[in-house]
Amino acid sequence: MAKYLIALDDGHGMETAGKRSPKLSDGTVMRENEFNKTVISKLDIILKRCGFDTLLTAPTDADTPLSQRTALANSKKATILISVHANALDGSFDGSNPRGVETYYYPGSAKGKKLAETVHKYLIQGTKQIDRGVKAQNLHMIRETDMPAILVEAGFMDSPEEIKLLLNDDFRNEVAEEIAKGICEYLDVKYAQEEKEDVIYRLQVGAYSNRDNAVAARTRLKSLGYDAIIVTDKK
């Protein structure tokens, strides 16, 4: 396949002011970047598995300026750019707590809209969330990029329900897989499923009631260059 370069942007930095959940029951908070960068690193692995090249626009924990991120994606001529975020309304679990997933593209970008719609279609599968839709929005990451670019808001950090999702590793995997499936569909590339290696193949060559015979068989196998171990079992 033609080599596609996917620019992956994890919103903010670990210490960016504000960008964190309200205090959780154990007294800690979730920083938005912790969610964003975890999803991006999972997405990076999946996309490479599918044959894509990737470009991390902000590979460190620093609060990389947005202009630096878009300049990098533009200079490397990325095919598309995906920016991953977690949403927030007022930084409080009290009061109005909107929920749901939304995807942004730059107003007037037909390709950006198509990419947003394709990725969003997968994002609203899996875990049931409110579908807040695909929206045109004037944001730096999708405005200053030369390539089709979208920004995903995967859920609200200040929703008591959705913070549980955002902290959950299975949900983070799911978001990464869904974005990857949307990218594959948009670029007409086959999505490569993860190969699970949870099977072991045991080869049995004999069973002996006398241990000396088992040892002798093992010695013969080893002299032929095979590995052999003796396991015991009740008759």
Ligand SMILES: [Zn+2]
């Ligand atoms: Zn954000």
